[in-house]
Amino acid sequence: MKTSALIVGAGPVGLTLAIELARFGVPMRIIDKAPQRTDKSKALVLWSRSLELLERSRVSQHLVDAGYKVEGVTISADKRPIGRLTMDGLLSAYPFALMLPQSDTERILEEFLNDLGVQVDRQVELLNFNDTGEKVDARLHHADGTEEMVETSWLIGCDGAHSTVRHLLGKEFHGETSLIDWLLADIHLVDVPRTPEINIGWHSDGVLATFPISKNRYRIVADVGSAHSSSARLPEPTLADVQTVLDKRFPGGARATDAVWLSSFRINERKVADYRGGRAFLAGDAAHVHSPMGGQGMNTGMQDVCNLAWKLALVVHGRASAELLNTYSPERSPVAEAVLKVTGRITSVATVKNKLGQALRNHTASLILGMSPARKFASNLAGELSIAYSHSPLNARGKYLAPHPGERAPIRQQESPVGAGGAPQFAIFGKAEDIPTDLLLRFGSLLEPSVREPFTPEGLWVVRPDGYTALSAKSGDWHAVSTYFENIITKGSAL
Ligand SMILES: Cc1cc2nc3c(=O)[nH]c(=O)nc-3n(C[C@H](O)[C@H](O)[C@H](O)COP(=O)(O)OP(=O)(O)OC[C@H]3O[C@@H](n4cnc5c(N)ncnc54)[C@H](O)[C@@H]3O)c2cc1C
Structure with missing residues (x-):
């Protein structure tokens, strides 16, 4: 079997990538070794x-x-x-x-993907792959014991913290595991008025974070001591353990009942240096794991693939040079580094x-x-x-008026344009005038055909398919726009 993109892992990140690639008309396959989606509320x-x-x-x-x-x-x-x-x-x-709850997020994403005509191949595990430089040959294992070879142009590892793709690429997962033990409870609380608030409570003996999920249902996270060695494992908590923490730390007291999920964890803070190895990419937990304190892990992963998808689509559709894919890791890796820093700090301060x-x-x-x-x-x-890609190789030189290159453009994302076959397009914001014919002739397939109203009257902006600003120039400076696309198409970089 041949495909353009093989997505390994149908967690929230793999599912988001599959939706994006389906939207952009990229032939793909998505596999997961697990028989079903998670039933845990993990990322909330x-x-x-x-x-x-x-x-x-x-x-x-x-x-x-x-x-x-x-x-x-x-x-x-x-x-x-x-x-x-x-x-x-x-x-x-x-x-x-x-x-x-992550279980609902995944369900909704998967149902949406199914509506786009794509099914997840479950109980299919990636065992190995060989990158020839021209293509990737992936060896898959099915639940009935059979094996299958798939030829794909690109392979994307959205296969979680224990990523097979990362191991096969030989990439180091730099970082550390903290020895602080945490309790996690997805429970119901009796006699607590429902507030539309997250509560972070600092106490002399530790932190208690409370997240409302639905009527009477809450996520509770608390630090409950430190282990002396990484091999010593905390036993799974009981409802009584949760009650002990609530009695000490919950203002006014609360009674825990009907546990949906009780768990314990230690914080892992790790990241790969480079999200790409030849024709394979890493995204989500396969590339970075953080403290859950900031609630940023899954979100960062989803945003990784929103960055990668349009670039892959332009390359697969033959609209841009494959060099464009070199900009994925330089744009996304600093974002995860910043998340690691901030969530690490929040955790230290809390504990x-x-x-x-x-x-x-x-x-x-x-x-x-x-x-x-x-x-x-x-x-x-x-x-x-x-979040901004301030030092991205995709930013046009110079900046005129805000939003500057690399910054989020203040637009409704649903206006993000796609062209023939679903190929993503850049949007232009400027004075009401036609895009010069020579620009349309050369780069028409990359551009939305009409100019949108400018953010402020004197400027001209090019906005990427993922809603980040690529170029900000003086009104009428079509030469800057032309140079930008020339560079993107031929070098995959604005510089
Ligand atoms: C207790 C807890 C609380 C959290 N809270 C938050 C939060 O509030 N906010 C937040 O943003 N994040 C949170 N996170 C993090 C979040 O759960 C993860 O970041 C998220 O699940 C990562 O998604 P993913 O798709 O990258 O990986 P995963 O969800 O791990 O999915 C990977 C998938 O790949 C499959 N797979 C693995 N290997 C293979 C293979 N070889 N072949 C085929 N399939 C394979 C697996 O079966 C799995 O389905 C929390 C995590 C935990 C544990």
Whole structure:
């Protein structure tokens, strides 16, 4: 069998990639070794930027309909509120954090993918692959014991933290596993008024984070001590263990009942240096794993593939040079590095144990959270709206007016254009005038045919298919636009 893209892994990241590639008309296959989707609530939060990006395939509305909108995060110290972040001021069509268990996110993504005519091949495991430089030959194992060879142009490892693709590429997963033990409970709480808030409570003996999921159902995460060695494993918690933590740390007390999922974990913070090896790519947990404290793991993975998909599609459709794919890792790797740094810091701050350190933390946090610009910065960071590819090789030289190259463009993503056969297109924002004929003749297949209204009157912008700005120039500077596309097509880079 031959295909253009073989996606290994049908978790949230693989499913998102499959939806994007299906939308762009790329022939592909998606496999997963597991017999069914996860039934665990694992990643609970979908942030604004992920919903914006998923809006282009029109799956966001299905997710929003199924989820629970949370508009704020309250931080308290010793059961007293010291600050609150609100999402409702975010300049996004999705000014909230959407609480949706990962099992539901995956179900909705898979049903949507099925509607696009693509099925996940389950109980099919990637065993090995050989990259010839021209193509990849992948060896797959089926549940009935048979093996199959698949020839694919590109192979994408969305196969999670223990990624086979990463192992086969021989890539180091740099980082460490912390020895702090965490308790995770997906439970129901009795007599607790439902608030549309995430609560992070710092206590002298540790942190308790509470996330509303649905009526009376909550996710609870708490640190419960430190192990002396990485081999010592904490036993699975019981409802009584959860109650002990709640009795100590939950303001006003709460009674835990009806456990949906009880688990313990240690935080892994790891990342590969380069997300590409020849014709194979890594995305999601296969490329980076973080502390779940910031709720960014799955979101970062989904955004990895929204970055990769349009580039793969342009290359498969023969509209751009394969060099374009070299920009995937330089754009996405710094994003995961920043997430690692921030979530690592949030975790250290939350778990500081000495009294002086705790007093200093509580005082500083209350000061910082009292400042409106700091709150705005933190909300944008949490909603992932401040992610930008500021040093990308895909940014045109120079910047005129904001949004500058690499920055998120303030557009509704559902307006993201596609051309013949589904190939992704760049959008142009400028004064009402026609795109010069010679530009259309040379690069018409890459461009949306008409100019959209400018963000401010004097400027001209080119916006990438994933909604990031590629070029900002003076109104009428079509030469800059022409040079940009010339470089993208021939060198896969703007420089
Ligand atoms: C307790 C917990 C809480 C979390 N909370 C959050 C949160 O609030 N927000 C957030 O963003 N993230 C959170 N995360 C992280 C999130 O769950 C992961 O980042 C996410 O699942 C990664 O998705 P993925 O598709 O990359 O990998 P996975 O979900 O791991 O999927 C990988 C898939 O690949 C398949 N596979 C593996 N090897 C092969 C092979 N050789 N052949 C075929 N198939 C294969 C597997 O069966 C699996 O289905 C949390 C994680 C945990 C554990």
